[in-house]
Amino acid sequence: GESVGLHLPTLSVQEGDNSIINCAYSNSASDYFIWYKQESGKGPQFIIDIRSNMDKRQGQRVTVLLNKTVKHLSLQIAATQPGDSAVYFCAVARWTGNQFYFGTGTSLTVIP
């Protein structure tokens, strides 16, 4: 199986600052990692993913960092905006598998 944990259940940042959300996983065989954003009353929405053959991947204002040695990944959001306020989940899986394991989520609040 797999155990996925997020380091902080809540995070508050000032608008314009950078946000960092962290996630830890337990199974070293996991090789596919995804970050999701979930707004109130909606389903999770894909943000960015990374496979284990990479340690960094960038999207629009978001960067995911993967440290396989300590089984840790992080999501960095640059210039955080009020619209970024949501719950953020990491999900961990095997690239060849069918099952995803989710963390409990970090609730990000952006202070104007």
Next chain:
Amino acid sequence: DAGITQSPRHKVTETGTPVTLRCHQTENHRYMYWYRQDPGHGLRLIHYSYGVKDTDKGEVSDGYSVSRSKTEDFLLTLESATSSQTSVYFCAISSGNEQFFGPGTRLTVL
């Protein structure tokens, strides 16, 4: 929501009654999943399907059954609902690795 709908969106029912939730996709994806989401827990997999009539259990399958008679529909049934099944239920679809989620169904069992 990537062509995924769930019905109903909200339901209140009584303990002991059967309940069926429906997930419908227009993407023709092979994989479909049912999750439940509860405070203090991440999304937990109930059942998933890897094709028509092909299903398998997830982490929290007790008390739930599923059926997939068509590619586009994946049904989740609670044969006899219990209060512990009060939750928000999400359907997801996948053609490979990335999962797309539906809007969710909020189920309350009194």
